[in-house]
Amino acid sequence: MASKVLLTAFEPYERWPKNSSWLALIALTRDFEDANIDLITRRYPVDLSEMSERLRQDLQADFDLAVHLGQSPGSSVIKLESVGLNVRTDHSPLLEGAPEAYRSPLPLPSMATQLIEAGIPAEVSHHAGTYLCNASLYLSQHYSHSFGFQTKSVFIHLPLATEQVADGIRTGRCGAMASMDPGVCATAIAHVIRMACNG
Numbered sequence: 734m735a736s737k738v739l740l741t742a743f744e745p746y747e748r749w750p751k752n753s754s755w756l757a758l759i760a761l762t763r764d765f766e767d768a769n770i771d772l773i774t775r776r777y778p779v780d781l782s783e784m785s786e787r788l789r790q791d792l793q794a795d796f797d798l799a800v801h802l803g804q805s806p807g808s809s810v811i812k813l814e815s816v817g818l819n820v821r822t823d824h825s826p827l828l829e830g831a832p833e834a835y836r837s838p839l840p841l842p843s844m845a846t847q848l849i850e851a852g853i854p855a856e857v858s859h860h861a862g863t864y865l866c867n868a869s870l871y872l873s874q875h876y877s878h879s880f881g882f883q884t885k886s887v888f889i890h891l892p893l894a895t896e897q898v899a900d901g902i903r904t905g906r907c908g909a910m911a912s913m914d915p916g917v918c919a920t921a922i923a924h925v926i927r928m929a930c931n932g
Contacts, residue, residue, distance in 0.1 A: 737796045741777055750900075751897050751900075753891045756894045758802060795882045799877070799887075802888075803869070805891060809892060814866070816836050817834060818860075821864075840928075841857045843928075844924075844928050851921075853921045874886045887925065894918075895912040896915075
């Protein structure tokens with residue numbers, strides 16, 4: 734039976750008219766073929782309440798794996814986020830009475846090592862911030878636990894896409910910043926999905 738995988742990304746926000754997470758997702762879906770993996774994709778709004786509700790609804794399909802993507806301006810490597818915290822940007826909890834944190838159940842250190850061996854710079858990160866990226870990792874695990882599902886979740890922070898930085902320099906939205914081609918990010922995401930699903 735094929736593994737059911739939910740792959741999510743975010744829409745553009747603020748000064749970024751494109752989002753590297755969505756660009757990488759699109760690049761992945763162009764070439765991803767695996768008879769053993771049933772891949773479902775979503776693009777979420779950059780709004781906590783809307784994202785939370787859509788994620789809660791999506792996860793009721795009981796996936797084997799949920800991979801959430803977000804962009805990390807300034808990062809030069811792919812970051813596998815290990816912990817989702819029950820905290821908002823104002824330091825109040827995402828959910829009252831819920832656990833303080835959830836740790837990704839995936840073997841992230843070995844996954845990062847394998848990405849590096851494949852020529853893709855990567856690292857394990859222990860803080861996904863305090864906004865949507867952190868919230869999607871935390872809520873993904875909390876909702877799955879609440880539904881009684883065994884969905885394994887991971888959040889992957891991606892560098893800006895090369896085209897985003899080039900456009901930012903051209904328009905004055907940003908200076909020279911670290912970037913990565915969406916195709917390279919897509920290869921990394923595919924590696925993570927296959928490692929998680931195939932063990």
